Each structure stands twice: as structure tokens, then as C-alpha cells.
Amino acid sequence: MSQEKNNKVNLKVPKECIRSGRSQERRMSLRPQKRSLNLRGHQTSVTLEDRFWNAFCDIAKSKNIPINTLAAEIDAKRNFDSGLASTIRDYVLRYYMDKD
Numbered sequence: 001m002s003q004e005k006n007n008k009v010n011l012k013v014p015k016e017c018i019r020s021g022r023s024q025e026r027r028m029s030l031r032p033q034k035r036s037l038n039l040r041g042h043q044t045s046v047t048l049e050d051r052f053w054n055a056f057c058d059i060a061k062s063k064n065i066p067i068n069t070l071a072a073e074i075d076a077k078r079n080f081d082s083g084l085a086s087t088i089r090d091y092v093l094r095y096y097m098d099k100d
Contacts, residue, residue, distance in 0.1 A: 017053075017054070017057035017060075017061075017067060028049075028050040028051055028054075029049070029050050030049055030050075031049070032047040032048055032049050032085075033050070033053070034046070034047050035047070035048055035053055037067070037068055037071045038068045039068065039071060039072045044084070046071075046084050046085040046088060047085050048085055048088065048089070052088065052089050052092055055092045055095075055096070056070070056071075056088055056092055059091075059092065059095055071084070071088070074087055074088055074091050075087070
């Protein structure tokens with residue numbers, strides 16, 4: 001398989017990251033939902049609110065990396081006293097604070 005084809009396979013966006021337009025903003029829930037991730041070949045899940053999940057997907061897209069790759073990078077750097085979902089929330093918050 002060529003490198004170009006391989007990159008296309010790796011950059012698949014999980015269907016959970018695909019949004020269907022403006023009306024979704026009104027439907028976003030503050031209730032956290034379980035989201036599936038694959039960290040270095042291991043299935044896991046995180047429980048995140050829609051806004052954090054969507055922002056997390058947007059960050060991965062802006063960095064042109066798969067959501068699982070970004071999650072694995074965050075997981076590798078986190079302090080194991082905190083959960084992965086909390087670390088992702090902190091990452092998203094810091095990402096947008098640092099943009100200003």
C-alpha cells in the first residue's frame with residue numbers, strides 16, 4: 001500500500017466527529033456521553049460532553065491527525081492521578097486559551 005493511501009486510511013474521522021450543521025448547536029447536550037477511542041491498539045472509552053468532544057475533534061482535524069492519535073499523545077503525557085476524560089478537557093481548554 002502506498003504511503004498516500006495509508007495516510008488516507010489513518011485520517012478517517014470517527015462518525016461521532018461528523019456534525020450535521022447549525023441545528024446541532026441547539027441539540028448539544030451537557031450530559032456527558034461515552035465515546036470510543038483506540039489508544040495504541042487498545043479499545044477504551046471516555047465520557048465527554050458534546051462541546052468538549054466536538055472541540056477535541058476540531059483540534060485533531062486542525063492538526064491533520066486522527067482523533068485516536070491525539071488521544072494517545074495526550075494519554076502518554078498525562079499524570080495518572082487524573083482520568084483521560086479530565087485530561088482531554090484540560091487539553092481542549094488550554095488549546096483554546098493559548099490561541100488568544
